[in-house]
Amino acid sequence: MSESAPLPGPYFGEYGGRYVPESLVAALDELTEAWEALKVDPTFKLELAELHRSYTGRPSILTEVQRFAEHAGGARVLLKREDLNHTGSHKINNVLGQALLTRRIGKKRIIAETGAGQHGVATATAAALFGLDCTIYMGEVDTERQALNVARMRLLGAEVIPVTSGSRTLKDAINEAMRDWVTNVETTNYVFGTVAGPHPFPAMVRDLQRVIGDEAREQVLALTGSLPTAVAACVGGGSNAMGIFTAFVGDPGVKLFGFEAAGDGADTPRHAATINKGRPGVLHGARSYLLQDEDGQTVESHSISAGLDYPGVGPEHAWLADSGRAEYRPITDDQAMAALRLLSRTEGIIPAIESAHALAGVLELGRELGPDSVILVNLSGRGDKDMTTAGHYFDILDRDAEQM
Amino acid sequence: MSAAVPGAVASTIAARRQAGSGALIGYLPVGFPDLPTSIDAAVALVENGVDVLELGLPYSDPVMDGPVIQAATQQALANGFKLRHAFEAVEGVRARVDAPVLLMTYWNPVLQYGVERFAADLRDAGGAGLITPDLIPDEAETWLAASDAASLERVFLAAPTSSPERLKRCVELSRGFVYAVSTMGITGARADVDRAARTLVDRLRDAGAENACVGIGISTADQVREILGYADGAIVGSALVRALAEGGVAGVADTAARLATGVVA
Structure with a gap:
């Protein structure tokens, strides 16, 4: 194992940070604190390792x-x-960790954005496994070119909302998921799919991947x-x-x-x-x-x-x-x-x-x-x-x- | 709040408060439905009782905006909105009416224009300052310096979920007023403006806020009246944008006049 610890965020040189509405800061702080505690928690590590082994196939x-x-x-x-x-795909690695985190902070609903549908399918899968309500935002253009993944998510019990604003692709799905989160932050956790977004997502998703x-x-x-x-x-x-x-x-x-x-x-x-x-x-x-x-x-x-x-x-x-x-x-x-x-x-x-x-x-x-x-x-x-x-x-x- | 000479927004709100009421703050996007009409509409707001103007800059990824404002700003972008139109709009409005004008903008356009250059051009156009929905004090170092240098007001947002420490920092750094987000959510009219707004304004007072104005979800004169019972200003956006979209300049003038009946002196 490489011994040098990766940067914890929020900053990677001049990059990163949090350029978000004030309404989201408390939720991002809550996630950051919960993640810092969870990632060194032996019970969590065992639980995630077992999911990797017996569910994902790692x-x-x-x-x-x-x-x-x-x-x-x-x-x-x-x-x-x-x-x-x-x-x-690799998306399941991140989603299982964030689903455990959602349970830890006591929220019952998860939302996610998806482009190709892989992160959406992984999130819908974790929601089914953990018994969480799940809403997936997907650009309308992507729901058309990835119709089978839409069907997979719905079969798994998730609500898929085609996003019709802007360019109707992944970036607009993220905007819409953020709007949902701002509105429902008390009950909802945003399971972000990649190493972008505001802190702690870039560091947390990297840690899980x-x-x-x-x-x-x-x-x-x-x-x-x-x-x-x-x-x-x-x-x-x-x-x-x-x-x-x-x-x-x-x-x-x-x-x-x-x-x-x-x-x-x-x-x-x-x-x-x-x-x-x-x-x-x-x-x-x-x-x-x-x-x-x-x-x-x-x-x-x-x-x-x-x-x-x-x-x-x-x-x-x-x-x-x-x-x-x-x-x-x-x-x-x-x-x-x-x-x-x-x-x-x-x-x-x-x-x-x-x-x-x-x-x-x-x-x-x-x-x-x-x-x-x-x-x-x-x-x-x-x-x-x-x-x-x-x-x-x-x-x-x-x-x-x-x-x- | 600033110990320096109060800016135009702070002075306007103070004058309203001394008269026993509060300020009506009206939002419209620049360039919707086109640049000249957006200027006419902003002027009509002031002529019909709006005290402070908040002009929104259309942006490709407006995460704080609900469907009404999204549709309007998307149309403005499709019609060719450019950043320089914002300064033209401020100048055009200021040439015709005396109300202070704030720009409301997401951060990336300012960053790409150059923060200092943006501040200088806004000041030269006669603008009062900026409301920054996705710039929190934690990331605002450059803007704090540039707004100080250009003597611009700067409005940060406060949310019902903000910690006491964050509210204190927000109050310390804001100039003009603090924008109290009435409810957890994005822009758009709501039947009831949350009790959360009143609690948040109380908390902002405890944190030392002189001017706390409430926005998001406000669409009627009754709501304006209720809010001005405890806050220093009521901010109306989507209701005005809808009126402009549906009734043109005459429609938005009527709506502004009706909202202004909620400002009882």
């Missing part, structure tokens, strides 16, 4: 992908298989006898990336790479490459990089991947980028989809389109780092939810069978 395995790696300059490529978790990197670090050491050359992950808000980076931040020899969604291309207007193309500002309660116009109005992002289609990014990533500790590179829709197909055909593993951005990055990275390198990649989610998108993209659907 530790997630490490899979070496040799046939895929032949396309990555011959580097050794190791996948951390978060796609095998219950509910299909760092299990990915903590496990992987030991697994890579056991397999290869040394630390990896590089660690790679896709970055939207950035929770799976912080989850796998955190265990390695204190290892100066391990390079960290985040891959952002470049949509049609980072130099076109249609992308979600927040760190590469944005500039510092305030959005959704924190100071970080964001996509904005000269007046500070948020600019809509674009990505084939709903989970990366977000004009902001977690403040700790902004800090890691500025300090040079991690490097963030853009990956286009086409690069990601090519990598998705490559992993499917060489390894029999269909990744989420989000995770395919990291895989595409690794294809380049492997050639740069050479055949002696070992690259650990966070395969943050599985591709089942993306079959409609992939079916259209590759034109592999039978016309008559197309029902979505």
Whole structure:
């Protein structure tokens, strides 16, 4: 285990903080205090570890992908298989922790935002497991392109509210969830899905996701006898990336790479490459990089991947980028989809389109780092939810069978 | 409150209080339905009894706003609202009526414009200061310095859930008035304004507040009258925006006049 403790927040260098209505401060203070107490509480640790083991299926395995790696300059490529978790992505790690926290502070209702629907499904799952009322806010555009996840959430007993304001995507779902929280804060806990938002969310979500990197670090050491050359992950808000980076931040020899969604291309207007193309500002309660116009109005992002289609990014990533500790590179829709197909055909593993951005990055990275390198990649989610998108993209659907 | 020379908002509220009443504070967004009409509408508020104007800056991600104000500000953005229009609006209103004008804005536009530059341009346009719904005192260091340098008033929000320490800090740092959030929620008219508002105003007095004004949920003259029974100002937003959307400048003038009957001297 890496011994250097990650920053506790609220600030990561000049980033982070709390840019929120005063009405939310008491709830954020309550969460911060409860989380500080809970994360060192042995009973909580045991309870969460048991949920990870017997509900989620942790530790997630490490899979070496040799046939895929032949396309990555011959580097050794190791996948951390978060796609095998219950509910299909890393999101469950965070949600189970926040559900336990909700119970600790005595609230009976949870709300969440969701983009692709993965965090919404994970939250609805935890609500079912813990017997909590659950409302999920999802941009209307996303409810249309991720209709199956809407059905999953409703089947799990959650209320799904399509958000029709603004750009009708993830950023507006967050706005609407915040409005709900301001109104119902006495009874309701906001289960935030990524390492963005006001303190304590960036630090708390990272703390709950760092299990990915903590496990992987030991697994890579056991397999290869040394630390990896590089660690790679896709970055939207950035929770799976912080989850796998955190265990390695204190290892100066391990390079960290985040891959952002470049949509049609980072130099076109249609992308979600927040760190590469944005500039510092305030959005959704924190100071970080964001996509904005000269007046500070948020600019809509674009990505084939709903989970990366977000004009902001977690403040700790902004800090890691500025300090040079991690490097963030853009990956286009086409690069990601090519990598998705490559992993499917060489390894029999269909990744989420989000995770395919990291895989595409690794294809380049492997050639740069050479055949002696070992690259650990966070395969943050599985591709089942993306079959409609992939079916259209590759034109592999039978016309008559197309029902979505 | 400030030990320095009181600003225009503080003076206006003090004058109303001395007359045995309180101030009516009216909100409208800049650029809705278009820039010239928004200026006409703001002028009409003052001509019909509004004492202090609060002009809202349309923003892409307004987390404190309910559906009425969201719809209006979204339309203003779609019609091409730019930040410089805010200063044009302040200047345009101040040229025609004498009421003090505060801007209400989310923080990122100010940050991107440059906090000092924003303060200087607002002062030069004749503006009185800012209400900052998503800037809490904890993050306000730059704004505190810039508003002091430009002699602008600054209104922070106080909530029913704010701790005594936070209320004290809010009172110490606010200039003009403290914005008491009447209820836990976002903007929009409500049939009953919570008893929580009265309790919060009492707590703000205990914390040393000279001017505590109540906002959120206020839409009738009766509510204005009730609030001015214990607070120094009543802030009306969504009800005016709806009147402007439905009845134009004449409609919003009527609504303002009706609300002003709640200000009994």
